[in-house]
């Protein structure tokens with residue numbers, strides 16, 4: 001009898017847990033939320049400048065689900081790049097944890113980090129960071145070279161990605177022969193090459209005109225609609241407006257209600 005009661009209670013708790021996980025859509029029908037791709041727990045980073053500690057990031061908490069296009073906004077020096085660098089494992093945290101696709105990034109041994117970055121994270125930077133001596137196609141193909149993808153497939157996939165980004169006429173152009181917007185689209189193709197769980201973009205439209213900005217944002221939206229998870233740091237309200245969610249960071253502090 002007592003067993004029976006316990007079972008019922010457990011069942012009820014499970015149901016309640018499930019309800020919490022589910023959001024209701026417009027028609028009131030239950031719709032399951034997409035899976036969590038990234039969970040950041042009390043992540044912090046302190047730099048020591050001379051003898052003075054700089055708290056670049058303080059106890060950041062954040063949950064990002066599959067297919068989200070999340071904008072992070074905040075004044076200059078508020079810790080936006082630090083947060084992306086920690087999630088991207090380019091910097092080491094002073095405290096806290098970050099789980100990407102189930103892996104705790106803060107405990108991965110240093111020598112395994114390049115592989116993790118290559119396989120799980122795509123980076124997009126303000127200054128594109130393309131290799132100037134390589135063509136668009138070669139820049140994208142290079143990203144796959146250390147991932148064990150055979151040459152033929154690398155070229156095929158690079159071509160397909162560049163075509164998707166409407167660069168089919170620019171495959172053999174070098175970065176100096178491309179406009180800013182085209183270079184940024186090559187860098188987006190490169191970021192997508194290894195089918196990462198997460199794309200991190202640090203002010204990707206910081207250097208381009210408004211028309212190019214809008215075309216880059218459109219690409220992000222299309223990718224997000226196809227299930228690609230993207231975090232974009234931006235100063236630009238016009239970029240943030242197109243994102244599925246916007247979080248503010250001030251003085252290294254960010255809060256997320258999820």
Ligand SMILES: Nc1ncnc2c1ncn2[C@@H]1O[C@H](COP(=O)(O)OP(=O)(O)O)[C@@H](O)[C@H]1O
Pocket residue numbers: 047048049054055056074075076077078079080081082083
């Ligand atoms: N390598 C570093 N050494 C010392 N201080 C740093 C370093 N990187 C960033 N900071 C400081 O951390 C704070 C946050 O920087 P950052 O994350 O680059 O801000 P944002 O990207 O929002 O402009 C700033 O005060 C910055 O000066």
Ligand SMILES: [Mg+2]
Pocket residue numbers: 080081082
């Ligand atoms: Mg920055």
